[in-house]
Amino acid sequence: MQKQTHRWLQSLLDIQSQTGDSSEFLDNVKVDLFPDSVYVLTPRGKIISLPRGATPIDFAYSIHTKIGTHAVSAIINGQAAPLKTTLVSGDTVEIITSDSATPNLQWLNYARTGKARSEIRHYLKTVNLQESILFGEKLLIQALKDLNITMPSRDDPLWAKLAKESGASSIDDILTDIGLGRRLASVVARRFVIDSPMIATSATDLDELNAAHSTQILIQGNEGQSVTLSRCCSPLPGDSLIAVVRPGYGLVVHTDDCPVALNQRKKEPERWVSVGWDDEPSKLLTTRLTITFDNEKGVLGKIAAQIAAADSNIVYLSMSDEASKIATLNITLQAENRKHLAQIIRSIRQVSQVRNIVRTKGF
Template sequence: MNATETSSSLSKPAEPDTAPPPSAATPQSSTKKNAATSTEANVKAPTPAPVVGVASTTALSARLAEYMSPGDLKLIKEAYRFSDEKHLGQVRKSGEPYISHPIAVAEICAEWKLDVQAIMAALLHDVMEDQDVKKEELIERFGAPVATLVDGLSKLEKIEFQSQIEAQAENFRKMLLAMARDVRVILVKLADRLHNMRTLGVMRSEKKRRISRETMDVYVPIAHRLGLNNIYRELQDLAFSHLYPMRYRTLSKAVKAARGNRREVVSKILEAVKNSLKEAGLNAEVYGREKTLYGIYRKMQDKHLSFSQVLDIYGFRIVVENFRESYYALGTLHALYKPMPGKFKDYIAIPKTNGYQSLHTTLIGPYGTPVEFQIRTQEMHRVAESGVAAHWLYKDAEGSLTDLQQRTHAWLQSLLDIQKQTGDSAEFLEHVKIDLFPDSVYVFTPKSKIIALPRGATALDFAYNIHTDIGNQAIATRINHEPVPLRSELKNGDIIEIITSPGSRPTPNWLTYVRTGKARSAIRHYLRTINLNESTELGKQLLAQALVAVNLNPELPGTLVDKLLNESTAKEMDEIYTDIGIGKRMATLVARHILDLVEDDSPFPFQQFGDKQNYKREPVIIYGSEGLSVQLAPCCMPIPGDNIIGQLKRDQGLVVHTDDCEHAKRMHFKEPDRWIDVTWGEELNRSFDTRIIVTVNNERGALARIAAGIGESEANISHVNMEDGDANDMTNIHFTIQVEDRGHLAKIMRSIKHLSGVIRVVRV
């Protein structure tokens, strides 16, 4: 899969490049061939391809020779020759021979000391996509493992997708699932993306922004999740420079100026720290490090600071020999400068989810300047920079896995779990993005096992993290032995216990407060499965309405149904109805697609309605007993008699609001196509929740009188909450009550108003 959309035939311009590194060049023989055959291949290069000679692959060869056997090097040379031959005549946007790109990717992989199969895949990663080489040919020449890696790196064939977003999401899904089976797929892909980002300068501004946004949204978080901090930081800064070039240049100038202004402070701190550690008998490496430009930009954005207010642009890293010396060095630093309260983090005792280990502390340095220090061992430093590439995800001779390997393996396995429960590629990518957020919170099971979850995760996320069945059956939780709601947000160090019941089941409301992709996909999967029939019927009704709106008869003939199914991923019409019912497809878009098929076939293949202006579009009828496929919005709590409108929400079906709901008005402005006309049915055999506020004098027995009045009006109280009284000795009591309709509510409010001590009654 090539991030900058390499050509799928030799007649299209190839990938961008500017000035390739020495290792990213190509042998003289290949260059001459490319020049000779470019006319035949119908490639018009912007500039002649540079001739750089046989020394072009020297850097890659030298790096591979450090750890590869002669037999492995022979296999890699064979893969190089094959790739060079297949890309013959293909050039990048800059005019460079295309083979320079696979060589550069292979060299980045060689820096991580990836194995022979991964290096071969790096050299071959574009031959399937660009040169139409079949997987079978790769299996025959290089073996199944290499062919599988290359296949995982290749984009899907030119399938007809509903949108560019869907096509992109499906490609990501393919890559991430291949990565779940073999992490080398993503390592090679990250190397590919890194070289593309380094050479993005020749692309159009619009394309640079699109590729940079994709990098920031997906590849940067993946690099962080796998602990590849060098790649993570470089990709971040490269994407930032293309997304916001003016901001990047401005910050770059400001940082250069600050270097000169703060050089004296930095030198003074560096010297003092080195002397203190030496006096303590510690043999340590001490060096300064600078915050990345994107890191500075994010801090300014998140905390609303000016550049001059970002004081920790510079920090220091201390690398010691062993685990004990890390804490000894920490004590030495705290004796030298005063630590800032709340600014110490021990990632050695509790490592980050990507395996990162260090002690972090912020001290008040000379002139009152806050200075951050990171303390770690040589091994921790190696893992911090190379992450999962430093510890291969393969079992050693004894079959054991390191902690980092186990954590990464568990995350990769969770991708497969999400895939099983996810409806489509866009939803899958949405769930994965959620789990890629770098900030984590660390909590404990009752047996003291540490669980890492994204910051903002709730007790329900914890339940689903343990097992899907525990999440589905959760009814309550205890945090630090205290009962709290399932929606409670978790904090570092919490001890979580989940209480389950076989009769408990997920509700759509759970989606509003889960944070992890695993929990969200499991809830949506359950809701889709349990409400299939209801969603199908709703979808059928919505599509019929949309067809009528474009002057088509809702009774579709079989030939048209067959045509529609052939052009979609659905196997039968019920699938399309269900997708519409749960908000996954838009009924209006499906109707327009059907109209296009009609026009392609013949002007009038079946009976149409007359003038659309003369046809009254019937609203969807709501009875309140449709189950989970129709929900009454909790923001405005509509009841029969209210004027209502309906919103089609993805995977939640139809959500009904009152027509004066402020939240609904804002959503309608953002997505007008997702709103439909709805109306109440005639027979409604259930009660509906609504909220009222009763303002009363603070006197004895007021709550009891109001509760009795509500009961006498044949209504039920489902929730009550009292505010503190104000200076005028009045208080507000909030009730959620169950009523039949607006008439019933009006009767209740009148009866309450006549009670002693009641000042006013309003519906929320």
């Protein structure tokens, strides 16, 4: 151990003797002595060591689990960046969070540290499981209500019969499958009607899928893995909705005029169900705007300031036609509902150089 320490100190002296500038010395130390690490800074100047290839997700979890769990995007060296961005030594990183944001399975593709990966897996296994159970129960209650019957108690023998015939190990397994779209609530509900024979689900899928249209499913937008608000149209409270049941994903929700949804619905019309917003939807959902403006000095700062003044956060942005006189800004931001979005748009329009603002739907 003493020999290793001596060699490490000698390496520092060798690097220092060849370097006159302190910042250059620090860079050389990081590259030569710690080639498998990157060193990034918090906004307050604290140095965080991460493995090479680390992303803002790793950075967020290294600061605090809560910051990692609710991370939305990052600001790297003053520029907005997605959470999958690879960090390099010297980056100054700030994490943008939202109470409505939660980890998803894709994060495991970007996380490099053991802490981040274990925290993400823990969330997906525990929190998302409970959310799926609760959402599955909600869907089943709605389907049963459509049949004018109440939710059976957990000690009802029909539960055991249903579990045995469907290969489920527990009531929670059945509810989880409903929440994730692997079972249809309407199919399960029919099996609790005493006068109806217990028949195979596969023989009644089409009939029960059609029956599902009669009961509108109410969502809040924060149901986790059970409900996905499609990124192609980013639905907000106040939008009219449609949703498709995708096994393993639960409900994938679109606005009813989303071009992607309309195209998919032609191919699989039987899988689409009626969806509406709950009376208390989740706050600060994301949506996208395309802004065309006169590309003058300071305009981006003015637009960002107007968005902040409207009580919204920028999640991600990119700009095209940067060298031309008229540029286009594609921006993802947070909004509570359509009314709030209208307020944000009015605020942005106060920037005189802004020519046009369009809410982006479809790819």
